[in-house]
Amino acid sequence: MNLSRTARAALWTALVLGLGVVYVPLGVVVLNSFNSDRTFGWPPPGFTLQWWGAAWRSTGVRDALWTSVQAGLGATAIALVLGTMAAFAVQRYRFFGRDTVSLLIVLPIALPGIVTGIALSNTFHSVLGVPLGLFTVIVGHATFCVVTVYNNVLARLRRTGLNMEEASADLGADTFTTFRLVTFPMMRSALLAGGLLAFALSFDEIIVTTFTAGAGVRTLPIWIFENLFRPNQAPVVNVVAAALVIVSVVPIYLAQRLSGGDPQTR
Amino acid sequence: MTDSAVVGRTGPRARAAAFLHRHARTRLALLLSAPLAWLGLAYLGALAALFVTAFWSADTFTGDLVKTFTWANFHDLVTGEVYRTIALRSLGVAVAVTLVDLVVAFPMAFAMAKLASPRAQRWLVILVLTPLWASYLVKAYAWRVMLSSGGLLGWGYGLGATVATLSYLWLPYMILPIYAGLERLPNSLLDAAGDLGARGWRTFRTVVWPLSFPAVVAGSIFTFSLSLGDYITVKIVGGKSQLIGNVVYDNIGAANNLPFAAAVATVPVVIMLVYLAAVRRTGALENL
Numbered sequence: 001m002n003l004s005r006t007a008r009a010a011l012w013t014a015l016v017l018g019l020g021v022v023y024v025p026l027g028v029v030v031l032n033s034f035n036s037d038r039t040f041g042w043p044p045p046g047f048t049l050q051w052w053g054a055a056w057r058s059t060g061v062r063d064a065l066w067t068s069v070q071a072g073l074g075a076t077a078i079a080l081v082l083g084t085m086a087a088f089a090v091q092r093y094r095f096f097g098r099d100t101v102s103l104l105i106v107l108p109i110a111l112p113g114i115v116t117g118i119a120l121s122n123t124f125h126s127v128l129g130v131p132l133g134l135f136t137v138i139v140g141h142a143t144f145c146v147v148t149v150y151n152n153v154l155a156r157l158r159r160t161g162l163n164m165e166e167a168s169a170d171l172g173a174d175t176f177t178t179f180r181l182v183t184f185p186m187m188r189s190a191l192l193a194g195g196l197l198a199f200a201l202s203f204d205e206i207i208v209t210t211f212t213a214g215a216g217v218r219t220l221p222i223w224i225f226e227n228l229f230r231p232n233q234a235p236v237v238n239v240v241a242a243a244l245v246i247v248s249v250v251p252i253y254l255a256q257r258l259s260g261g262d263p264q265t266r
Numbered sequence: 267m268t269d270s271a272v273v274g275r276t277g278p279r280a281r282a283a284a285f286l287h288r289h290a291r292t293r294l295a296l297l298l299s300a301p302l303a304w305l306g307l308a309y310l311g312a313l314a315a316l317f318v319t320a321f322w323s324a325d326t327f328t329g330d331l332v333k334t335f336t337w338a339n340f341h342d343l344v345t346g347e348v349y350r351t352i353a354l355r356s357l358g359v360a361v362a363v364t365l366v367d368l369v370v371a372f373p374m375a376f377a378m379a380k381l382a383s384p385r386a387q388r389w390l391v392i393l394v395l396t397p398l399w400a401s402y403l404v405k406a407y408a409w410r411v412m413l414s415s416g417g418l419l420g421w422g423y424g425l426g427a428t429v430a431t432l433s434y435l436w437l438p439y440m441i442l443p444i445y446a447g448l449e450r451l452p453n454s455l456l457d458a459a460g461d462l463g464a465r466g467w468r469t470f471r472t473v474v475w476p477l478s479f480p481a482v483v484a485g486s487i488f489t490f491s492l493s494l495g496d497y498i499t500v501k502i503v504g505g506k507s508q509l510i511g512n513v514v515y516d517n518i519g520a521a522n523n524l525p526f527a528a529a530v531a532t533v534p535v536v537i538m539l540v541y542l543a544a545v546r547r548t549g550a551l552e553n554l
Binding site for chain 1: 279280282283284286287290293294297298299300301302304305306308309310311312313315316319331370371373374376377378381388390392393394395396397398399400401402403404405407408409411412434437438465466487488491492494495496497498502511514515518524527528531534535538542546
């Protein structure tokens with residue numbers, strides 16, 4: 001590519017600086033989780049593992065984590081089913097209102113979370129009479145998670161085409177067998193990548209959760225928000241945040257490996 | 267494979283398979299049924315119900331809904347100077363955040379997609395994605411600490427701090443679609459532009475920018491909408507400033523006036539719908 005040396009240097013600098021800015025606050029969070037000063041005095045007067053111990057023993061953290069995992073898994077499962085179905089319909093068929101379907105799937109994430117949140121809570125509360133709880137959180141999260149699965153599956157379908165499935169049909173496999181032995185294996189990594197993103201989205205969501213969670217339901221972000229401004233909980237909150245940063249590398253690495261870069265353009 | 271195919275040929279399963287094979291429209295209807303029931307009926311229904319609520323009112327004493335039609339909420343919304351100011355301020359913040367993210371994200375995404383080796387690319391994508399998993403609240407709080415008068419930056423709180431923090435929070439949502447768009451852009455096009463005599467800037471203006479524009483718009487949908495509805499970041503770093511989200515939130519919580527909250531909530535919805543309608547033709551929605 002015909003980029004001048006200065007342009008290249010400038011672009012690399014922008015990338016490195018940008019990532020630096022992104023990581024400084026995260027680094028501070030991780031470092032402060034070992035800061036022996038309760039109020040995060042800077043520079044840290046000493047280092048300690050006691051906050052990690054306190055977070056480990058905190059039942060509030062553990063319960064919230066479990067609630068978040070349940071909500072994330074539930075929402076991801078629904079998103080996987082709905083997103084895959086919609087992607088197949090949009091990619092494999094031509095029908096009236098096809099564009100509207102893709103718009104409809106994007107809508108829950110394109111509209112501000114507070115709108116989705118109050119619309120759903122109002123419907124649960126005054127229209128359907130469903131008590132708010134973990135179930136309503138899952139419904140709310142699934143609504144905006146569908147799009148991640150949909151996009152991943154759509155991209156995969158675009159890339160794979162119909163040849164394999166036609167070959168399978170020519171060899172005598174019926175619709176279901178073809179799906180099980182040909183289509184699904186081709187989709188698997190796209191489903192995993194989309195599912196991981198959906199889970200991540202659900203795991204960090206707070207606005208829709210605030211409005212759809214009942215009084216007793218506390219996901220991890222809600223727990224963090226409740227404790228963020230309590231001085232004596234600050235170190236534990238900080239440990240939870242640091243742990244999330246550190247642990248998150250694993251699923252992202254997996255998703256990235258599985259979805260893989262598109263080699264054709266290189 | 268042979269097993270299932272042979273068994274399948276005789277049972278009801280085979281008849282179902284054969285029927286589905288012959289009837290493409292039935293297949294399509296089955297595929298669309300669940301997603302449309304969820305998003306078309308339930309979600310749009312919920313939005314519609316909220317919109318209807320905006321034409322009701324709340325009893326001042328009991329807080330109960332009074333289900334008689336009234337324009338009062340929209341009347342208050344349009345005539346109240348304070349709401350107009352807040353709506354414009356929210357719009358301004360969303361636009362500012364989107365522009366900041368665009369300016370920061372584009373060079374980063376370009377370096378990732380076109381300068382880094384494939385191996386480095388994988389790691390760079392991981393580096394960009396990781397911050398999304400760190401709690402949104404904690405990142406906002408980290409900025410609060412940095413912006414406080416004794417902190418690293420010490421700018422104090424307010425709208426500027428809100429724009430900076432929101433730009434920081436949503437930056438990965440801008441980088442990733444642009445990166446994906448640029449990665450799809452064949453290098454041969456850039457080389458061709460160079461062979462035809464275009465320098466860097468000209469190549470950018472006539473080749474890279476037009477072809478990556480849908481991806482840019484896709485990223486902007488995230489940054490714009492996420493900023494437009496935010497009420498938590500502004501509480502953490504915004505000082506006394508209020509955005510649309512705060513008005514909605516306060517009317518549900520403290521004021522217990524759902525109808526007015528619903529009326530206020532139509533403002534960001536209308537803005538987003540106009541925005542989506544405007545960008546639909548660019549193909550941005552397929553780049554999300």
